[in-house]
Amino acid sequence: MTTPAASPDAFAALRFADFRRLLVSSASASFAGTAFSVVIGYQVYALTKSPLILGLLGVATALPTLSLALLGGHYADRLDRRRILLVTRALLVLSGLAFAGLSLAGPATSVTGLFLLVVLMGFARGFGDPASSAFETRIVPARVYVNASAWLGSVGQVAGILGPVLAGLFLTRFEASGTYMLMATLYATSWFALRRMPRIPPVMTVSEEGMRESIQGGLRFVRKDPVLFGSMALDLLAVLFGGAVALLPVFASDILKVSPSGLGMLMAAPSVGALLVMLWMTRKPPLHRTGVWLVLSIAGFGLAMLVFGVSRTFWLSWTALAFSGVFDGVNMLIRRAIVRTRTPDHMRGRVGSVSLVFIGTSNEIGALESGVAAHYLGVVRATALGGLITLAIAGGAAWRWRDLMAWELRHEQAYHSDTSGVDST
Template identity: 75%
Template structure:
């Protein structure tokens, strides 16, 4: 029997180790992409608004398909869905590499179209991924598995941008896109080694529309589930400034592509530290308050980053934003996994991904538009202030969330 304090619980399952390998490879590829695409588009356009449009190109297909992807994740072999969508990501990375051979003449519209292609793959793949992990470990290990997946993601978030920035400076965009294709290929192979893990039999045979509506109703009627998703959405939508880092790196801090990689890695350093801590000591008591405090701390960190003119201070502020975001991520994942029945995990996961995708990609558009009109510094500081206001609203509005404790979920399971 495992306990919440057994830090190696999830690693005792061979299929979870394979999933962890696949997730690590995909995470490294995603981090390489986050370095190259933003810097490349900004180099080609010199426009903050262009970075915002980049977020929109990623958001529209992934968000429009996520709910449909959640339906199929609850009906089909989730592993097979992941194999198909990871295969599409390999193709997209190879096309990015070919297109970028044009150098300064690379068509930005072509880059946008390939980002849309990746968004379609994410729309179907992400719901299956979030539902798949709960089929290969028992419920008592969900939080530990989530912490390990988060830890691996943060390791990738540290090493990936640093290596990506250095390789971008040395190899250029085409070379980095090829490395991204190899990493997605490694992720595909790790999934291929796993046996099929079909989803549970659905309790009803409703159509696609009814199935999606059932998932939405389930989320919106649960104040803890909905409140945690909405809080993250609103906070990152207005408070996040990751999409603006290419501007800070080149125009404000003057550190170039290598420095951009370090800036992108800084939040993951903080998140990794807190994830490793929480593999042993998850927040079992006052968990809802941990979530609210983490979001408020994230907003404050981004305000400090916005006004900083020193590279070292910017790194510290971003690292603290990662610490708070890591707490937020673990608590939010714990809420989704412990409060969702297995036959609805794909649909609930897809709703969560819509919230997350809206906050990240639409947040990138919001940041780009705000920076275009207000300037990048004022837009970043204002976003942090709005985040603090959102925390105050959530404390007043979602009382069940403030009272929620992870310990009670373990006692009921």
């Protein structure tokens, strides 16, 4: 008689002290980021009353981050990743203090000044995010990569749910300046947690190739790996056509006829679904037929958005959005596992930066695509059509990307021998 396999340890990554510190740092930074998204949008709209300026704010937020991501990936593979994060998180603390000081002027606050600070924050994030995405693989062994990703993803989803609520409370009580001080405090907490962690130098001596060759090497590495490239491209296409977050205010106001609090519930629904599935996957990671689950999650996301698009009742719409978060959470965790397990450590920064560009492009251009499609087709038809296109993308991926469909996480984990000697005390 064979002995049943033991259930995966849901707290495996948390047994490593440095990962616990990383989790505190990541949670603090995530809460700071979501608080910033709420306060800057509220403040800019209160000062300008212009939806166009709000749109430009999104561009000002995204373009600096995306423009420096590949460069940040280059240096993340050549310098101490912890030091990069300490410097960039310190810049984010200073940015929060600068926002707070500028906002003391109240209604006379300079919108131009706010935009300049947004751009500076974007540069800091663009340079630091690749180092952050390549961090946890050096402090936990390969066998708990998925568990670590699930915990990091979970705190991100908690921040997505509670961060806007916390920011709203601070805005009401302390106005914009006080909320920026909260953001600076959270980034400072993240900095101190990182300060207690060990240095993360490059794992090996890299070649003397130039910066351009180094960045191109990261791009080539992703393009030549059908599983890595397929997972990133699949996510980009699904969010580009299936995402409808930018249209939620229109659905809340004109179709579902709910109050601003109802809009808040709709916006939180995907994070609720993603959080639940990520917590579940700390115990039940998708080890078998992982590529199939990835493609099915894209199909499920498209179906959920199709239901949301045609729904006329609030709770059906909320449930559809929550399920879209469930499927997106599965997609996110598997995609992270692919990046972690198929990338050598000396290229993690560059590959992580390529992934960040894919994600940022899908989010920003996806919001633009949603707005243009809604303008010409109407929000209902545009959202339903996006869901159908996403279903077609999943079907095409199942037919075209056979290597991705055949990929199984259990084989990847078996390949990686645990020789890191990571201390769990």
